[in-house]
Amino acid sequence: MGRKLYIFAAAVIAALNFFNKTCAYENISDRxxxxxxxxxxxxxxxxxxxxxxxxxxxxxxxxxxxxxxxxxxxxxxxxxxxxxxxxxxxxxxxxxxxxxxxxxxxxxxxxxxxxxxxxxxPDCALKYLEAKRNPSGNVDFRVRTNPNMADLxxxxxxxxxxxxxxxxxxxxxxxxxxxxxxxxxxxxxxxSYYGSEADKNALKIPYFNGIEEEYFRRVGRNLRDDITSGWDSNVQPWKETILRIISKRFSENYSGKLADxxxxxxxxxxxxxxxxxxxxxxxxxxxxxxxxxxxxxxxxxxxxxxxxxxxxxxxxxxxxxxxxxxxxxxxxxxxxxxxxxxxxxxxxxxxxxxxxxxxxxxxxxxxxxxxxxxxxxxxxxxxxxxxxxxxxxxxxxxxxxxxxxxxxxxxxxxxxxxxxxxxxxxxxxxxKKDRFCEIAVRYKYDDKSDLVGLLRQIACAQLSSKLLLDGEKSDASIIATIDSKGCVYEEVSGKHFEKISDFVAWAESVSGGKVSVRNADGSKAPDVFVREFEDGSYIILNYGQSRNLAVLSPSGKKTVNLEEFGVCFFDALGNVRDTALRRPAGKVKSVQGVDARSPVVRMLGQNSMRPLFLNSKQFAFKTENDIELIFSVRKYGNTCKISLDGEVLDGNNAGAILPGFSGLYNTVKRQVKAGNHILELQGDAAEFSYLPLAVISGNFSRIGNVLKEYSGDGKGLDGAFGKIEETRCIRIPENAGLIELQTAQVPSELFIDGKSLGTKLWSPHIWKIPPDCRGREAEIKIVRKPSFGRIFGREIFFTKKDNNYLYRPYSADSDFLPVCGVIFHLDAD
The missing domain is CATH 3.20.20.80 (Glycosidases)
Structure with missing residues (x-):
């Protein structure tokens, strides 16, 4: 009886382990x-x-x-x-x-x-020690405060x-x-928030009453003397001691106090x-x-x-x-x-x-x-x-x-x-899984070493690393330290490397994870991040273009399509476990969907144009036909008046075009005749990237500054916000297993014959085709759900290449896609 119980218990444990390795994450939807x-x-x-x-x-x-x-x-x-x-x-x-x-x-x-x-x-304001060489060659010291930051x-x-x-x-x-x-x-x-009054050319050190005495107790020397003697030297041993003192004080007094x-x-x-x-x-x-x-x-x-x-x-x-x-x-x-x-x-x-x-x-x-x-x-x-x-x-x-x-x-x-x-x-x-890391890297009290470069090259080689404090023990097979000259010392083997790349090449040769992602020619794929876990599962992230890649793991070789921005995760048995459908990898045929008639594209929101008043107080535009337009004029911050063809746009006879505009803009609806028009800014008011002075919106298409009534063809919608509905009739091939929409990365919902197959937020936008829809003509409705980023326009983000430019909307770089492409992936013969 005892042996039978033992065998039964072992079987249960094995089954539970198998379950945990393969599908435990599928049972977390109630979290x-x-x-x-x-x-x-x-x-x-x-x-x-x-x-x-x-x-x-x-x-x-x-x-x-x-x-x-x-x-x-x-x-x-x-x-x-x-x-x-x-x-x-x-x-x-x-x-x-x-x-x-x-x-x-x-x-x-x-x-x-x-x-x-x-x-x-006031005595609780941040303090710092400032050191600067004077014209005579001596180093002057003074303790300063920043009244705008607290002394932590x-x-x-x-x-x-x-x-x-x-x-x-x-x-x-x-x-x-x-x-x-x-x-x-x-x-x-x-x-170290020293404030705008701090001397940018001076050495500055976080300070508290007693820090110099603590420094003396630790090293038996005067801090100011050590700073002065090391002024022209690359060797400044006082830094490590000061950083250790700062670390102890901050950890105990700020993060420690708050945590307690x-x-x-x-x-x-x-x-x-x-x-x-x-x-x-x-x-x-x-x-x-x-x-x-x-x-x-x-x-x-x-x-x-x-x-x-x-x-x-x-x-x-x-x-x-x-x-x-x-x-x-x-x-x-x-x-x-x-x-x-x-x-x-x-x-x-x-x-x-x-x-x-x-x-x-x-x-x-x-x-x-x-x-x-x-x-x-x-x-x-x-x-x-x-x-x-x-x-x-x-x-x-x-x-x-x-x-x-x-x-x-x-x-x-x-x-x-x-x-x-x-x-x-x-x-x-x-x-929360236990991560497999073959390399430990020491994070020393050294503010000149290229620690980031070392961690980056390790990750780019598809290896995994973790940090250690100076002196901390580790069971990692490789323990690395980088110095201020970029040289790497490996503690276990005692090897020295002149360059980070030499160390990483050696680490690949003696260690390397159990999982490797390869190109078709067998070379290690670049721009791929791999994270392995102790239970044998792993994650792959793509920072390159969409591509087919070979994944080598203890369970064998698998070919997967890793889309741009792609995420792919695997269970401990090497099975792809993903919440998204993927493009088939290999020789699966794909065919372009052909419309039985032209698609109809309907705006469920509005189109927009942003008039800019950067270099002129006038903005000219044209309407090709009589059209109803909505003018949202900012009434918050640097308020202004704007006139249309000499008449001030006053009042608030239409609702906010976006929830976020409510209370910030007067929204004025006007019937505008065909012809040329002038918006004029009266007074002075600043343009801000994400807080426009004015927005024109409505059911129109536009090319440049020319507006006309929208015809339903999907063209001229560069300022569109709100949902876009696109309907067409397509014959679905008999052996089509998957349908993919080319949406230019826009979240989209798919309907076949009026039934929703769900929304896909990220690419690839792929759905399984219901069996009863195959081999016949069907109505395909696509509801695109774009961001409201296009409402802010393009021009303002290119006026100067600072953060306006760096954090401009993605839509500032591309025209609106008039209609989506449709691709059918056919079942293998």
């Missing part, structure tokens, strides 16, 4: 969505507006949000009105079974309570900050902590540090990010520029340098997550936009951070409307009006985010 919109409380929202906002979130499959006070909010921060709004959101979230994350600051960086810490306690070394300052923010929230809704309220988000705290407070109040400390991207900056913000971030119960990172390349390269389509993956940022958060038991981490993503970023890029970014342990994805930004604070500070005005992302009903795909949530749940499941 909450890991997507957390960053809810920016613009203006003075009413309870009715907030209630509608949360209802929209729920409808879109969103079950958590972060309350974010930032520029554009017109409620006094931490006032009774502010607390009333937060209390309403928390209570309503509880009713809706939603989770809430609190934000501990107004704008950023954290630690000041919107500058009140320094206003109430100071226990008094941090305690006061907690009292002004955290304690107030807890006092208002204590019963929600640990239930509805899950965490407090701290944003980019740093001890959160633990005592049944929630987690989350958020991220400042300047994690490069060690030369990251070290001086907090001493050492690995030590500081490991204090967080839910450590975080941000990657708000949304990477489009694994390594530096020029984007030929966008005509600019691609944005690189932040390898050090990712490794930093993974280190902290694993120090906390690999229980997850948080990523603040996408804030800089553009607002029409293809969903394939969004999705790949989610999976990229998940590969490094991140299981909670903050969608930045979800703003109640599109306002920003147009202030006397030109930097603030420029910064807050130069970028745009919008996880809101302004986007016609918003209510399809539930599809994104389901995929993100699987990414979050992989985030």
């Amino acid at each position: 909450k969505s890991p997507l957390v919109p960053m809810l920016a409380l613009n203006g003075k929202p009413s309870q009715a507006q907030l209630d509608l906002w949360l209802a929209d979130f729920k409808k879109a499959g969103i079950e958590s949000f972060l309350i974010y006070g930032r520029t554009g909010c017109e409620i006094e921060y931490m006032s009774e009105n502010w607390m009333d709004v937060c209390n309403f959101l928390v209570r309503r979230a509880g009713d809706l079974d939603m989770d809430v994350y609190l934000y501990d600051e107004f704008d950023w960086p954290s630690g000041t309570a919107k500058k009140r810490v320094m206003r109430d306690k 070394f100071s226990a008094e300052a941090v305690d006061y900050f907690i009292g002004l923010t955290h304690e107030k929230y807890y006092k208002r809704f204590p019963d929600a902590f640990g239930k509805t309220v899950k965490a407090v988000f701290t944003d980019e705290p740093s001890v 407070w959160c633990a005592e109040h049944r929630i987690k400390l989350t958020g991220h540090l400042m300047s994690e991207t490069y060690s030369k900056n990251a070290l001086w913000t907090c001493g050492h990010p690995l030590r500081a971030l490991s204090k967080f119960q839910l450590p975080g990172m941000d990657e708000i520029s949304t990477a489009t390349a694994m390594s530096p390269r020029y984007d030929e389509v966008r005509k600019m340098m691609a944005r690189n993956v932040e390898w050090l940022t990712l490794h930093t958060v993974m280190y902290a997550a694993e120090k906390n038991g690999n229980r997850g981490a948080l990523g603040e993503l996408f804030a800089l936009g553009p607002c029409d970023t293809p969903f394939g890029i969004y999705r790949r970014e989610i999976w990229q951070v998940a590969a490094f342990g991140v299981d909670t994805y903050v969608l930045a930004i979800s703003q109640l409307d599109l306002r920003v604070r147009l202030s006397d500070d030109p930097y603030l005005t420029y910064f807050m009006s130069t970028y745009m992302n919008s996880w809101t009903p302004n986007q016609s795909w918003f209510y399809d985010l539930k599809n994104f949530s389901e995929d993100a749940k699987i990414a979050a499941y992989f985030a």
